[in-house]
Amino acid sequence: MFAKPTDRSHHIDWSLLRSKVQERLIAVQSPLAAVADAGGAGSEELFRRIKNPYYLGDEPSLTQTLGWIDAWTSQPSAMAVAAESSSDIAAAVDFARQSGVRLVVKGGGHSYFGNSNAAGSLLVWTRRMDGMQLHDSFRGEGWPSSAPAVPAVSVGAGAIWGRVYDKVTRSGRYVQGGGCLTVGVAGFVQGGGFGSLSKAFGTGAANLLEAEVVTADGRVRIVNEHVEPELFFALRGGGGGTFGVVTRMTLKTHPLPSFIGASLFGIAAKSELAWRTLVDRILSFYSDNLFNSTWGEQIRFAPGRKLSIAMVCHGLDQNQVEAVWRPFLSWVAERPNDYALAGEPLLIAIPGSKFWDPASLRGLSGIVLQDDRPDASPDNVFWATNLGEAGQILNAYESVWLSKDLLRPHRRQSLADALVKASNYWPVSLHTNKGLAGGSTEALTATRRTATNPEVLDAFALLICAADAKPAWPGIPGHEPDIVRGRQEASHVTAAMAAIRRLAPNAGCYVSEANYFDAHWKTAYWGENYQRLARAKRSYDPSNLFHGHHTVEFD
Incomplete structure (x- = not known):
């Protein structure tokens, strides 16, 4: 049942596929492999380019994540169909099914599990289909x-x-x-x-x-x-x-929301007691003021007793955003012996019509970066916070949904204790927009009809704990993956997550941001929906032509 051939691309006669898709069948040449073959010559310029997510997206041989320690390394396909139509894709699918060549699909190339790449495969590359x-x-x-x-x-x-x-x-x-x-x-x-x-x-x-x-x-x-x-x-x-x-x-x-707002600031606690108090305070503040359909994004707890806020809201103007945070920031300011702000808090509200407008975003120096290639469109912008993800090597990545019940006063202390303990080992972040409890009826009703694990409906947040490293690739001197450090950091993530899992031992997680090595992935990713998905898979893809790590019917 599992059609998982080895790399046999050198035995494949590509002429039949070329007759169907013509010049859209292209040979895939990896710049990483070329630099490795050249003994590292040109590596500095290549790795500079790799920090540009638009360059990664425009290069069929590359992926936004270049690998995961002890799991996978990004490898180029042998050939790619630079598809421009559904008929191009149908031709590629037919060819892969008939020839037995491994088939992979890439649009943005952000798969953390590496499912959009495979050595010697046929790549369906949809980048041009952007209408x-x-x-x-x-x-x-x-x-x-x-x-x-x-x-x-x-x-x-x-x-x-x-x-x-x-x-x-x-x-x-x-x-x-x-x-x-x-x-x-x-x-x-x-x-x-x-x-x-x-x-x-x-x-x-x-x-x-x-x-x-x-x-x-x-x-x-x-x-x-x-x-x-x-x-x-x-x-x-x-x-x-x-x-x-x-x-x-x-x-x-x-x-379109009238305004989109952002709240960005950091706080360091000066003692363990102050840190424990701060963690409890932000959880209480979140529960009372931000646990609703208006707010989303992240609250981060890090070693060194550091709290970081990166929250986004909609429908609130500048004065309203500032008013929401005033009680919390005043509480911090009143305790200079316990807390220090890492600079001036950034509290902004931008008209909804401007928040994703490239011309407006280009004016947000330090918050928004641009594609630096000479021929790049000025509209190629990206958030500075995503820069670290471009070309990253993952050392570990885990997530878990946390029930809204943990925000109740009688359980909040246990949640605070777990966050304090976990953050002694490694940073942990509450992604409050990735748990839908507290959300609108529309959001809950519509999401209930999807294949996502139903636990998301009860969760106030998805907790994520991850470790990554700068871009690297085996065989390039000075740019080899640091396996020893990667494994050390993975052990810290494991320790941090152990503190959290004691609080939520059987909780599920988000399939796109999950642990590569999770032994219970079926129930963790999809819960009660897995069997329905498996039936659909057997019905529409009985030979498992489309497969990847921890995909439905993976085993």
Whole structure:
């Protein structure tokens, strides 16, 4: 059943595929391999370029993450179909099925498990399929007459969120995508997909209205809740590149928030007692003021008794954002012997029409960075906070959903104790937008219909603990992965997560941000939805043409 051939690309006759897709079949040449073969010559310039996420996305041989210690290393495909249409993709799928060559799919290339690359494989590269179409009143294929038309946007599989946000917000609407501007839409939605405002608008998967997908038999299908609903369900959080190759998605749009705000600051506690008090204080403040559909993003607890706030809100103007935080910041300011702010807090509110506008973002020096290639579009911008992810090597990555019950007064002390203990080993972050408890009825109702683990509906946050390193690749002098350090940091992550798991021993996690080595991945990623996904997989891909690490029917 498991069609998992070894690298036999040198035995493949590519001429038949070339006759179908012509010049869109391209040989994949890795700049990393070229530098390694040259003994490291040119490595400094290459690794400088690798810190640019747009360069990584435009290079078919590379992935946004270059590997995971003791797990995988990014390897180039032998050939790629630089797809421009669903017929190109169907030709690639048919060829892979008939020849036995390994097939992988890449849009944005952000898979932490490395599922968008494989040595000697055939890559379906969707980067060129980035078209977008706005709909004032969208009705899906086969929808009953009773189903109302809704505003929507259709996007090609190669579109990235920064450009989709810009297109949609210029029309006065909002689409729920990811926080990172260079993440690909298709993989994001298939993994579930959380953005800063998911507590208000749900996951990316919850907003999917319809998809065009090429399945393992080479058929191009249109699927939605009324046409092939089981395949549609699987595409809404069942994992990217698992059930077929998505060529187009249509997503619901929402009224554009009047303002998008951000709150960024850090605090250091000067004693253990002050640290424990601060952790309890921020949890109480969050529960009373931020645990709602208005706020999302991160609260980070780090060694050295450091608290970092990076929260995003919608619908609040500048005065309102400042008013929300005033009691907490005043409490800190009144205790100079216990706490020190790491600079002046940044509290801002930007009109919703400007928050994803590249021209406006370019003015946020230090917060937003640009693609520095000479021929790059000035619209190629990205958040500075995502710079460290470009070309990263992962040493460890774990996540766990934390129930809203932990915010109750009688349980909050246990949560604070666990966070204090965990942060002695390694930083841990509460991603409050990746747990939907406290969110809008719309977000909860729509997400309940997706394949994402239902635990997300009860969770107030997804706790993430991860360790990464700068870009590296085996065989390049001065840029080899540091395996010893990587394993040491992984042990710190394990220790930190042990403190958290004692509080939530059987909690699930988010499939796109999970532990590569999780032995209980089926229930952790999808809970009660796994068996339904497995049935869809057996129905639409019985030979497991589309497979990767910890994908449905992986074993």
